[in-house]
Amino acid sequence: MQTKKALIILASASPRRRELLGMICHDFSVIVSECEEIVSSTEPEEVTIELSKQKAQAVASGRADAVVIGADTVVSIDGEILGKPKDREDACRMLRLLSGKTHRVSTGVTLLQTGPDADVRWGSSFAETTLVHVAPLSERELRSYLDTDEPYDKAGAYGIQGTFGKFISGIEGDYNNVVGLPVHRLYEEWKKIP
Secondary structure (H helix, E strand, C coil), rough: CHHHHCCCEEECCCHHHHHHHCCCCCEEEECCCCCCCCCCCCCCCHHHHHHHHHHHHHCCCCCCEEEEEEEEEEEECCEEHHHCCCHHHHHHHHHHHHHCCEEEEEEEHHHHECCCCCEEEEEEEEEEEEEEEEECCCCHHHHHCCEEEEECCHHHHHHCCCCCHHHEEEEHHHHHHHHHHCCHHHHHHHHHCC
């Protein structure tokens, strides 16, 4: 793979994605995309692919001999996409929607490889979805969780790898995908880089 010579860049500020990418490669840089996010789809998987492409393209622009990885994760239930909560009230609304139900966590990933002239020579995008089952939450449990810092910087107002994990009764699919990066699927795509 030519990726050994290329600069590998993660186009995400997420510390969780940084940790997960470390399972695939150890030598990479982080450059956060400053692009304006524009979405034309309402389907969760398509939304994540669109956003991951925009992030990867923005960071890859003008960078020679690089492999850029863009990613975006959304939580959805009954057709509604739940982003990061605006405030406590919004987080509470989201968690009530998830309580006692199964929802979907979709992560879109885009890999772009640039050549010596900074032109994109190869690219791949995909979305991975995991079903997450949440136990019913009591009002006390809900209030207690909202009193932590956890819900406010995560899609769907929770992090499976944090204290909310005790409310997860099961998952169907890739656990790492729920954390923010589908490691196995990314590794399989990674091996296709020319």
